[in-house]
Amino acid sequence: MSVREIKERLEGLFKGEIMFDEPLSAYTSLKIGGPADIMVIPRDPLSLKNVLIAADREKIPVFAIGAGTNLLVKDGGVNGIAISLKEFRDIEFIKNISKVLPEAYVTSGLNACAGLFVGAGVPLGSLINFTEKNGLSGIEALAGIPGTFGGAICMNAGSYGTEIKDVIVSVSVMKMDGTIVELEQKEIGFSYRNSNIPEDSVILSAKIVLKKDNPENVSGRVREFLRKKRLTQPSGEHSAGCVFKNPEGDSAGRLIDAAGCKGMNVGDAEVSTVHANYFVNKGKALCKDFIGLMEAVKVKVKEFSGVTLEPEIKIIGRDE
Numbered sequence: 001m002s003v004r005e006i007k008e009r010l011e012g013l014f015k016g017e018i019m020f021d022e023p024l025s026a027y028t029s030l031k032i033g034g035p036a037d038i039m040v041i042p043r044d045p046l047s048l049k050n051v052l053i054a055a056d057r058e059k060i061p062v063f064a065i066g067a068g069t070n071l072l073v074k075d076g077g078v079n080g081i082a083i084s085l086k087e088f089r090d091i092e093f094i095k096n097i098s099k100v101l102p103e104a105y106v107t108s109g110l111n112a113c114a115g116l117f118v119g120a121g122v123p124l125g126s127l128i129n130f131t132e133k134n135g136l137s138g139i140e141a142l143a144g145i146p147g148t149f150g151g152a153i154c155m156n157a158g159s160y161g162t163e164i165k166d167v168i169v170s171v172s173v174m175k176m177d178g179t180i181v182e183l184e185q186k187e188i189g190f191s192y193r194n195s196n197i198p199e200d201s202v203i204l205s206a207k208i209v210l211k212k213d214n215p216e217n218v219s220g221r222v223r224e225f226l227r228k229k230r231l232t233q234p235s236g237e238h239s240a241g242c243v244f245k246n247p248e249g250d251s252a253g254r255l256i257d258a259a260g261c262k263g264m265n266v267g268d269a270e271v272s273t274v275h276a277n278y279f280v281n282k283g284k285a286l287c288k289d290f291i292g293l294m295e296a297v298k299v300k301v302k303e304f305s306g307v308t309l310e311p312e313i314k315i316i317g318r319d320e
Contacts, residue, residue, distance in 0.1 A: 033073025
């Protein structure tokens with residue numbers, strides 16, 4: 001079955017948008033990337049289920065794209081189906097949190113905590129705004145990180161010593177056969193900028209726990225973290241966040257800077273002069289430019305410090 005026949009197969013079984021040969025450069029923060037064979041934006045879990053079942057039956061690969069941050073799509077695009085869950089944007093309080101909270105929170109006092117149900121498509125910035133308004137503390141340090149909540153879970157997003165895993169109680173995923181499984185935090189195997197979410201599944205939502213605080217206190221901490229990031233990270237430019245993982249006990253940005261790489265470029269891909277672990281698209285950079293710059297920086301850092309940098313950014317797709 002051709003990928004275009006998927007639309008006919010889903011007739012009456014799908015609510016949302018279906019697009020063909022859709023350029024993924026429009027869906028990534030780097031504004032880089034070739035087309036996806038099919039791009040779908042399901043409106044509800046049933047529509048997502050029908051897409052996954054059809055794709056699984058016909059052996060068509062699928063990939064959840066989130067907000068396209070921390071993502072580099074190759075110039076040849078992506079085989080199969082790219083899925084955006086931007087319609088999955090619910091944030092709700094969990095009424096009876098004693099049934100979902102880990103024992104450590106229960107023993108520390110339920111009145112000091114609040115549980116939230118958060119959809120995978122919620123922008124991380126919107127979740128931060130919700131916590132400010134409602135006086136919920138625990139993720140202030142993540143302010144300023146772009147992307148969706150689902151992407152933050154998948155990559156275990158973190159900043160200033162806080163990681164998304166710190167507040168996760170459980171994560172609900174949909175498998176390729178349409179079944180929904182709830183994974184406890186300890187089952188997910190979170191590690192530095194990584195999680196072991198099963199590859200044959202799509203994150204739907206998660207339950208998180210936060211501590212109650214005065215809204216003004218929460219907002220004050222958020223503002224301070226944002227102030228620090230504005231001073232140390234490039235703003236107003238197309239980037240995908242940190243390109244390389246921090247080696248244990250050191251900073252990738254410091255190593256890249258010390259090796260003299262700030263301002264290096266391949267085509268329109270450039271090492272930021274503000275933060276060396278951010279590479280920016282100055283206009284018309286291609287994926288091959290970005291990868292070429294990554295390799296050049298890795299060589300210089302290895303020669304200067306002996307450290308081999310590992311990518312934090314996720315690279316997907318096919319070569320031209």
